[in-house]
Amino acid sequence: MTPLYENYTDEKYRHDLARSHINRGVLYKRKGPDSFDKAEREYRKAIELLRPQNNREAKAALLIDLEVARQNLGNLLLQQGMTDAALKLLSEARSELEVLVRNFPKRLSYQKKLAMTFNSLGAALGRDKKWNAAQDDLKRAREILARLLNEEPDQSAFKHYLGVVVGNFGWIEFEQEHWKEARAFLDQAIELMQTAGLYREDDTAKQELVNQYQNLAFVCLKMFDPQPVAVAAQKMAEVFGNHRQDWYLAACFQSRASAQMPKGPGADAMLMQCLNSLRNALDTPGAALRREVTEEEIFKSIANHPEGQKLLKSLDRVSK
Helix, strand or coil, rough: CHHHHHHCHHHHHHHHHHHHHHHHHHHHHHHHHHHHHHHHHHHHHHHHCCCCCCCCCCCCHHHHHHHHHHHHHHHHHHCCCCHHHHHHHHHHHHHHHHHHHCCCCCHHHHHHHHHHHHHHHHHHHHCCHHHHHHHHHHHHHHHHHHHHHHHCCHHHHHHHHHHHHHHHHHHHHHCCHHHHHHHHHHHHHHHHHHHCCCHHCHHHHHHHHHHHHHHHHHHHCCCHHHHHHHHHHHHHHHEEEECCHHHHHHHHHHHHHHHCCCCCCHHHHHHHHHHHHHHHHHHCCCCCECCCHHHHHHHHCCCCHHHHHHHHHHHHEEEE
16 A cells, blocks of 8 residues: 555645654653654654655755654654664754754744754763763753843743753763762752743643652752752652652652651651652552562661551552
8 A cells, every 4th residue: 555645745745744743753752662663653754754855955844844853753762772873863953953043043943943952962972971072962052042042031942941951961960970060950950940831831841840850859869968859859749740650759759868867857757748649659540650679678768657568568559
């Protein structure tokens, strides 16, 4: 059977169909790892459709969506650990976007896409532990977004994405165990995202904020600063509010933080917070929990608590 898009000779139809494939790819990716193969196929179909045909010069709108598809696919491959393939796609997207930005300097959305491609390249290079090269690309992303935000201070998206980039600086320091530096970047990233407010209406932005809180909780745990661990964990779970996995992870952080506290009312309050997060994990409907392999060690602080014992046993009924 001939694929439908092979019958489409008109550029507009090919473009519309490609956008449909991009949107389907985004939806499949949001479903999680079990649907990543379907998301990849959708993005590859979009790229095939959006490539210029018969050496004709493509319109800017088509080219920008081609780079969106490449970036989305590159990020998907990066998420699955296929760093080399991701770097190739993201580098292609960066090269084409740099041309578009030069040709259309007043289209700020093109500059934002270029900035986020540099951000993705920085993340990919970070996965390869090429710290200096990663930071160079992140700096390019930060410079572009800071300039865009200066030009359009009311654009919440520019502020949010600047927060994403700053958060990746924090992650680079995190990976190198530079806890103090990582914490400063993550605090700044969270402030940018919170004040931008994009997370209130966009699930992807919500997840990006969750990631910052999770990294911050881990960093504070490494710095033996338990109060901010518990606070970051609580806020992490509250971003969505209805994600079972987030409440479970919050309980993990809060249990480990309470073990760092001196005995007394503060430790008792943190332990109660941990128990409440476990209750939320049990009571919130959703996908089965992915349990931590070191769970027994993590929950030592509540293992002898009657309510803690009951809640820990109940986790089996909502787990994989």
